[in-house]
Amino acid sequence: MCSEPEAGWQRPAAVSRLVAEALADPETTWTMGGFGALARFGRRRDPSVAAPADGRPGHVTAFGGIALEPAASIPVAYETAFNGGWSHAVALCLPGARCPRAGAGPIRAAGCDHGALRAQNLGDKWFDLGLDLPQGRLLLRSADPDTLAHLAVLAGRTVADTIKAVRGLMTAADVVVTTPLGRIEVFGGAPASSDGPRAFLDPKILGLGRTHAATAPIPSGLVPVAQFTPPHPCRDGAGRPRPFDPGAHATFQAVLSRWGDPELVRLKARLLAGDTVAPLAANRATRAVSRLVQVQIAAAANQDSAKSSTDTPR
Known part of the structure; x- marks a missing residue:
């Protein structure tokens, strides 16, 4: 209707x-x-x-x-x-025509974040999770060498195959969602508050393609x-x-x-x-x-x- x-x-x-x-x-x-x-x-x-x-x-x-x-x-x-x-x-x-889907792909290094909301994060390295989202991209960003090393190990694999490791890194790294209308960042270590910044990722729901x-x-x-x-x-x-x-x-x-x-x-x-x-x-x-x-x-x-x-x- x-x-x-x-x-x-x-x-x-x-x-x-x-x-x-x-x-x-x-x-x-x-x-x-x-x-x-x-x-x-x-x-x-x-x-x-x-x-x-x-x-x-x-x-x-x-x-x-x-x-x-x-x-x-x-x-x-x-x-x-x-x-x-x-x-x-x-x-x-x-309009859907303004939301081109990149298609699903592997986790991959995506260079550096030059649009960070905080000056201290400008230039931090980030990894694209390769999700098939028409709305934008979900990335994990960090300046911590250990976190980046763990992300590098996952590069070339998919979120579906590494979901447990990805979810673990989502608590240590910054989660950044970028879209044509802007972005939301959830900083690493943010408490899992019901009304504060938080990120959500469920490959089964993603698989519905809605x-x-x-x-x-x-x-x-x-x-x-x-x-x-x-x-x-x-x-x-x-x-x-x-x-x-x-x-x-x-x-x-x-x-x-x-x-x-x-x-x-x-x-x-x-x-x-x-x-x-x-x-x-x-x-x-x-x-x-x-x-x-x-x-x-x-x-x-x-x-x-x-x-x-x-x-x-x-």
Whole structure:
């Protein structure tokens, strides 16, 4: 049901404002990469934030960093219902033609990193993991001779054949995901925090050959290259339940209205107004939006009920 991207969506100034506002929010988390291989950046737990070395839009903390040049991207805001809740996100997409796949290959030395987010990492050597990602590349970077020696031993072999060794090196080396829209770096030794910088690599998921999860309503022809997740109304940054926050909900609904799939946004508005979907018109997309409306109404109602019981004089 997803509509084709409208020409009006691609407005560089509006896109840049959207991303700048998201970058300014310490509760927002970011990912770059593909389905099965990505890096995530969050700064909720790290108040010490600096700018990237060359002044690109982004942040650098003690554990990782992000730099973005998003003006050419097409934002797609969406929500996904699941049993007992929902998730939301904004994918920064590019047309598939602008995301050429290099194809799968062996792990290989890739020279030196001249675009590092920290000045101290400029010129560090890195190795390309040879993954078949349309979104970009996943590399391991280091200045440590022992780490580089271990990476050199893996050169010429594939990630699938050396996954245990690769995952071990992903904790010692810097993990860098580079894309046409920017990069995320997870520095070696970063703690495996649920809401801080971290990297993810699963060859089995990569083997599915998908650009994104099947539940994400990305319009045909677009590839999600980066993604950000604003604060959720019912969960904190670590994914723990919290009381429904109507302000956070309203904030994302405004983003969804501007950057969501127009057809799905209109359908959701009709359902919230009391309309129903005729049985013959029901399909996967309409059923998904119907479930979403139900869980969001229930979340708001539960919060109203809890507030009423708290406010009742005893």
